[in-house]
Amino acid sequence: MKDFLTGNHAVAHAVKLCRTPLIAAYPITPQTAIYEKLSEWEASGVLKGIMMRTESEHSAMASCIAASLTGVRTFTATSSQGIALMHEMLHFAAGCRAPVVMANVNRLLAAPWGFWADQLDSLSQRDTGWIQFYCENGQEALDTVIQSYKIAEQVYLPAMVSLEAFFVSHFMEPVDIPEQEQVDRFLPPLDLPHKFDIDKPGFFVPVVSSELYRKYKHMAQESMDSVKEIAVKVDQEFKEEFGRGYGMIESVALEDAEVALVTAGSITSTARLAIKNLRKQGNKVGLLKVRLFRPFPVEAIQVALKGKKKIAIIDRNLSLGSGGIFCQELRATLIHSPDHPLTYSYIAGIGGTDVTPEVIQKIAMEVMSRTEPVDKPMWVME
Amino acid sequence: MIEIKFRGRGGQGAVSASEILGRALFLDGKYPQCFSLFGGERRGAPVVGFLRVDEEPILLKCQIYHPDHIIIFDPSLINEDEILQELKPGGMVLVNINEEMDFLQSLRKFKIGFVNASLIAKDTGVGSTLNTVMLGAYIHLTNLVKMDTLVEAVKTMVPSKMEENIQAVKEGYRQVKIFEVEE
Missing domain, CATH: 3.40.50.920 (Rossmann fold)
Structure with a gap:
């Protein structure tokens, strides 16, 4: 169905269509419209998931990681100072191999203060181990969120979808919202091989030896490298289902x-x-x-x-x-x-x-x- | 492509007018693009909304400097020099004005519409929000959207006082005084 939407609302639609059970977020301009739309849908019962209104972005990411480790799909959205505050947890998400998906509305970092488009907020997180996409309009942001789940859940690495403040987040344009059945066909339910289970208590993030750490990082690097191939494949599958594809370049x-x-x-x-x-x-x-x-x-x-x-x-x-x-x-x-x-x-x-x-x-x-x-x-x- | 600038004060509905008109153009199968200068929205402060529309998807992701149409919601925001500087040749201006027409002589090289939107909004019962009156007047001035399409967009976008707002659109359309370009 075509609708006339901002980039922020296009992202919210993607999250709803992916049937994400857990959204943990903290509002920040210019991302707030994503948070508000999802909250509105939660209140009206349209959204099947739960919104966790955390006290900070750091906690929002910690909540997403914890929920992800129980085997559910998770989402958060942030911008600027918010992603900067999340920094420590971004490393944890990648290190725990939690396939969290996040939308980051690119906003300049203070000081001086401002709300305007600038990619430094997400680019300065480039070494945290997250997959990163940059989108040119609301349609691409919507589509990329859906693709990101499918990629992240194959490689067990978190994915970030960046859209610029104002020029994408606040520009209202015609956007094609996929049908739920199409998204269900494209994106299977999440089934993580390892997850927390109340009946079988487990333990994550142990202290490891240097050799184990190195091995672990090497494996993560191989997974990240495989994204290039998997992302192309997912994009092709997406094109077959929805008629739109973007390529990695x-x-x-x-x-x-x-x-x-x-x-x-x-x-x-x-x-x-x-x-x-x-x-x-x-x-x-x-x-x-x-x-x-x-x-x-x-x-x-x-x-x-x-x-x-x-x-x-x-x-x-x-x-x-x-x-x-x-x-x-x-x-x-x-x-x-x-x-x-x-x-x-x-x-x-x-x-x-x-x-x-x-x-x-x-x-x-x-x-x-x-x-x-x-x-x-x-x-x-x- | 047509580019439109909406100038008003917070609370008058200039930004929501751009979104309602965008919705109407979308319903017509056109490719609209709406945005406003964000950051300082509050009641009474000057606000600016923008709308581009074309027959094909719009690639521009940047500001509008020289609109084809300027819509001014508040008489206190009429700045003739600014309009002369910004408006494209052959452009059109719509102003909410409550005075006589010998005002704005310098702008008569443009097609111009005058409407007493504040009075119409009060009379039709919509209060101080002028978006629907101004849009009614605007589509009479420009013929960009049909009345039925605009009313349909109003129905999907206006949160309350539906009958009053539809009446406001029609009164705006009826009462706008249009002046063709003076040679």
């Missing part, structure tokens, strides 16, 4: 492109229009969308960007003292490229500043005329 007009732009999140959507405009003007510019960030789809990106001479990465985030985080990952990915492409880092959209098609076109044209490498990130200050 997406190439747009890259074949003959002299300049390849790389984006993640909502800037990708606007960039699609910028690419159309640039092509109309006869400029050979293409686009690579990065949807999966953890694990980073290294091999797929190497293939997609093979032979490209100039690449510009647009980051709505900043690692102080280094630069754009997607750019760091991309440069590492291309380190062994035989043709050594020139990679340019652009910081645009920080703190929710606007990234229009004109801004993206300007970046592309600037890169067209560049011939020398630039190590430092270049700030778009319009």
